[in-house]
Amino acid sequence: MSERFAAKRLLSRRTIGLRAALPAALLTAIFIVAGHAEERGQAARGGLEAKLEYCKTCHGLQGQGYMGYFPMPRLAGQQPDYIEAQLRAFIERRRTNPIMFNVAHVLSPSMLTALATHFKNLDPRPFGGAPRGSLSEGKKIFQEGLPEANVPACSACHGIEGKGQNEIPRLAGQLYAYTVGQLTGWKKERGQGSAVDTSAIMAPTAHNLTRSQVEAVAAYVSYLQ
Amino acid sequence: MKHIGLGIAILAIVASAAPSWAGGADSFGVRNCTWCHGASGQGYMVAPRLAGQRPQYVESQLRSFREHTRDNPFSKQYMWGAVAALDPNAAHELAIYFATIAPKAADDGDSDLAARGRTIYTEGIPEANIVSCYACHGPDAEGVRDIPRLGGLAYFYLKSRLEQWGQGYHSSAGSPMPMVASHLGPNEIKALASYLSFVK
Numbered sequence: 001m002s003e004r005f006a007a008k009r010l011l012s013r014r015t016i017g018l019r020a021a022l023p024a025a026l027l028t029a030i031f032i033v034a035g036h037a038e039e040r041g042q043a044a045r046g047g048l049e050a051k052l053e054y055c056k057t058c059h060g061l062q063g064q065g066y067m068g069y070f071p072m073p074r075l076a077g078q079q080p081d082y083i084e085a086q087l088r089a090f091i092e093r094r095r096t097n098p099i100m101f102n103v104a105h106v107l108s109p110s111m112l113t114a115l116a117t118h119f120k121n122l123d124p125r126p127f128g129g130a131p132r133g134s135l136s137e138g139k140k141i142f143q144e145g146l147p148e149a150n151v152p153a154c155s156a157c158h159g160i161e162g163k164g165q166n167e168i169p170r171l172a173g174q175l176y177a178y179t180v181g182q183l184t185g186w187k188k189e190r191g192q193g194s195a196v197d198t199s200a201i202m203a204p205t206a207h208n209l210t211r212s213q214v215e216a217v218a219a220y221v222s223y224l225q
Numbered sequence: 226m227k228h229i230g231l232g233i234a235i236l237a238i239v240a241s242a243a244p245s246w247a248g249g250a251d252s253f254g255v256r257n258c259t260w261c262h263g264a265s266g267q268g269y270m271v272a273p274r275l276a277g278q279r280p281q282y283v284e285s286q287l288r289s290f291r292e293h294t295r296d297n298p299f300s301k302q303y304m305w306g307a308v309a310a311l312d313p314n315a316a317h318e319l320a321i322y323f324a325t326i327a328p329k330a331a332d333d334g335d336s337d338l339a340a341r342g343r344t345i346y347t348e349g350i351p352e353a354n355i356v357s358c359y360a361c362h363g364p365d366a367e368g369v370r371d372i373p374r375l376g377g378l379a380y381f382y383l384k385s386r387l388e389q390w391g392q393g394y395h396s397s398a399g400s401p402m403p404m405v406a407s408h409l410g411p412n413e414i415k416a417l418a419s420y421l422s423f424v425k
Contacts, residue, residue, distance in 0.1 A: 054354035054408075057401045058361070066401070068361030069369050099348070099357045106351040 048114050051107075055115060062124035064173070071177035076124050080116035082169040085198070087112055094197055095190040130176035130219040134212070138220025141213055149208040154217065162224045167198045172224035179218035183209065254315050255322060257307065266323045268331065271299055273382045277328030281371040283320035287311060297385075297394040330377030334419030342420025345413055355408045358417070361401075366424045376424030383418035 055075070060066045063076035075083065089095035090104040107115070143160065145153035154171070158164050162172035171179065182190070183206050190199060209217070259265075261272040268274030275283065289295040290304040291311070308316070334342075346366070349357035358375070362368055366376035375383065390406030409417070 050354050053404060054351075054356060057356045057404050061399075061401075066361075067370070068372060069363035070360055072360065099360050102348045102351050102357070 048111065048118075051111060051115060052118060055119075060124070060127070063119050063122045064124040065127045065175040065178065067127075067129075067175070067177065071175045071181060073178045074127060074174050075119040076122035077163070077173070078116075078119055078170050079164045079166060079168065080113070080120050081167045082164065083116040083119065084112055085167050089190065089197055089199075097189065124173075126173035126223055126225065127175050128222070130222040131215070132219065134216035135220050135223070137213070138216035138218070141209075141217045142220050146208070146213070151208050152205060154221075162221050169199075171221040174218075174221055176218050176222040179221060180214055183214045183218065184211065254311075254319055258319060258323070261303065266326050267329050268379055268382070271381065271385075272303075274328060274331070274378055275323035276326035277377075278320075278323060278374055279368045279370065279372065280317075280320035280324040282368060282373040283323060284313075284316050285371045287316040287320070288313075294395060297389045328374070328377055330425050331379040331422045332377075334380040334422035335415065336419070336423070338416040338419040339423055340420075342416035342418070345417055346420055350413070353408060355413065356405055358405075366421055375421045378421060380418045380422040383421050384414055387414045387417065 056063060058066060058068065058072045059075045060072070063074065063078075065074035065076075066072040086095060087100075087104040087107065090097055090100040093101065141151070142154045142162070145151045145156070155162070157168050158171050162170060164170040183202075186203050186206055190197075190202075206214070258275065261269060262275050263269040263272070266275040268276075286295060287308050290300060290308045293301075293305060295304070311319075345355065346358045348359075349355045358366070361372050362375050363372075366374065368374035387406050387409060390403045391409065393403070395403055406414075
């Protein structure tokens with residue numbers, strides 16, 4: 001609006017001669033182009049807003065995760081490197097998930113970085129709802145591992161608070177059903193292509209955990225803030 | 226005359242064919258629902274099918290009618306009054322009762338749009354920020370917990386609900402559906418409603 005107003009003022013100053021009308025018209029054209037560029041900038045910002053809303057429709061309004069037919073993992077506070085690595089894995093079919101393949105393959109690299117940065121800065125309370133019966137067993141496995149079963153301590157890589165680092169994901173506050181699903185179905189869904197995917201290490205790491213040990217550790221991390 | 230005849234027919238079906246419920250299918254609670262939702266809860270005109278619906282969903286909707294958070298015109302007109310005197314225990318019993326009846330698909334959508342609807346249902350339209358329905362409602366649109374079964378609901382009902390969310394009507398706090406539907410255009414809504422009406 002302001003450009004147009006300025007252009008009109010310029011135009012009125014130059015109405016003295018017809019010859020002056022041409023540069024005025026040119027100026028107006030330039031201002032219109034500048035206006036469109038600004039609209040495009042707004043569209044890009046609107047594009048991020050709309051994409052964030054799209055992510056949060058499934059992953060929770062604060063990125064805290066959501067229980068649909070499938071558990072939708074918490075993204076809040078997640079390590080950006082991990083998010084970017086996983087989205088790449090979906091695109092390259094190293095992590096099998098038809099929904100996330102479709103979601104990921106339309107994201108530009110800059111959009112992907114903007115999304116990952118946004119989620120890193122969210123800090124809602126954990127989703128909750130996990131059984132509380134074996135939290136102490138879960139804590140022990142998380143902090144000390146199971147030496148006799150050759151399972152290393154989760155905290156050795158994921159940190160004592162489960163916040164992760166770089167490509168190693170945050171586990172704190174992760175949905176119980178999601179963690180159980182991942183740890184029990186690792187080989188089926190993810191970790192294909194160990195040369196490029198650091199998460200492939202989880203297959204040999206987790207495969208000696210029994211179902212009840214998986215449930216214990218998943219419940220424990222789900223309540224970490 | 227026709228209407229009276231239909232009324233008698235419905236009464237006769239209600240009395241004879243509906244499955245038994247704690248207190249019987251002809252008990253006040255069930256009959257109050259089946260007047261509009263059809264003798265075996267398969268839905269009728271604007272009243273959606275209840276048969277096979279997730280009991281937790283039915284309960285949550287009854288609660289939202291009571292609390293006036295589900296506020297679209299037909300809900301206001303019919304359901305707010307209908308549930309006003311319904312206590313939570315009765316709501317629970319009714320939800321269980323209807324959940325156990327096998328649902329029949331309405332099959333009343335536009336079959337030419339079904340394939341497009343199926344694609345939107347399973348994949349969404351990521352470029353347009355339209356999410357996959359499948360992630361929450363499941364592979365066969367069967368729903369889970371308080372997420373409703375959509376498969377086989379009537380075209381008109383599915384279409385109006387999707388339109389109404391986009392128009393600002395809400396069904397319950399924290400539901401992602403207003404957000405989901407605000408991205409759907411009329412053609413996507415018609416395609417989805419058509420596809421879902423055929424899902425068994």
